[in-house]
Amino acid sequence: MWQYEKKLQYPVNIKNPNAKLAKAIISQLGGPDGELAASLRYLNQRYVMPYGEVKGILTDIGTEELAHVEMISAILYQLTKDLTIDEIKAQGFDTYFVDHTTGLYPIAASGAPFTATYFQSKGDVITDLNEDMAADDAHT
Amino acid sequence: MNEKVRLMRKIKEYDFALKELNLYLDTHPNCRRALALFKKYKDLRKKAVDEYISQFGPISPEQSNDDQYWSWIGDPWPWERR
Numbered sequence: 001m002w003q004y005e006k007k008l009q010y011p012v013n014i015k016n017p018n019a020k021l022a023k024a025i026i027s028q029l030g031g032p033d034g035e036l037a038a039s040l041r042y043l044n045q046r047y048v049m050p051y052g053e054v055k056g057i058l059t060d061i062g063t064e065e066l067a068h069v070e071m072i073s074a075i076l077y078q079l080t081k082d083l084t085i086d087e088i089k090a091q092g093f094d095t096y097f098v099d100h101t102t103g104l105y106p107i108a109a110s111g112a113p114f115t116a117t118y119f120q121s122k123g124d125v126i127t128d129l130n131e132d133m134a135a136d137d138a139h140t
Numbered sequence: 141m142n143e144k145v146r147l148m149r150k151i152k153e154y155d156f157a158l159k160e161l162n163l164y165l166d167t168h169p170n171c172r173r174a175l176a177l178f179k180k181y182k183d184l185r186k187k188a189v190d191e192y193i194s195q196f197g198p199i200s201p202e203q204s205n206d207d208q209y210w211s212w213i214g215d216p217w218p219w220e221r222r
Contacts, residue, residue, distance in 0.1 A: 003200055006212075007151070013222050060166060
């Protein structure tokens with residue numbers, strides 16, 4: 001189970017809205033290398049892992065990725081808050097706004113909706129940990 | 141910086157240390173130095189959280205001690221600009 005804590009992992013206080021920036025940053029939420037994909041990758045892979053070390057670290061990192069989802073979402077919320085219609089059009093945010101207004105919806109910067117095809121879960125410890133390193137841009 | 145912000149910053153610093161030690165210990169469960177550091181920051185966090193809750197309300201719903209009004213739903217929520 002999970003327990004919510006009413007705080008961000010790191011504070012987000014954005015002074016100036018910027019929808020153009022939000023259009024790029026949203027990929028870190030719902031894009032192919034985004035936090036949502038990261039979280040679901042680890043939290044789905046963990047069940048069949050043969051060692052406590054791996055069950056533990058996939059559980060704990062997957063949980064931390066959920067905190068990252070919340071920080072990115074806070075950034076997006078604050079970047080798109082209190083915009084005028086003219087600003088929304090001038091900053092190219094109208095293509096998002098027409099479907100979602102300023103509600104948060106996980107998509108890539110290209111506009112492609114979030115999909116589970118961004119990660120794998122193969123039931124093999126070596127295969128999945130290699131996929132995790134590739135996804136996390138980690139190097140051995 | 142007001143007391144609420146100062147205390148919350150402390151809690152987040154301790155959480156950061158605890159999270160990193162947690163991840164390290166997952167793959168180095170015999171490391172006594174990391175185990176000792178984990179206990180140290182856990183104690184510091186508990187003191188800071190207890191102080192925060194007594195002054196500014198719950199961080200998690202089960203910490204609520206309300207009699208009149210369910211203050212959990214109060215603003216600001218974490219994603220809202222201060």
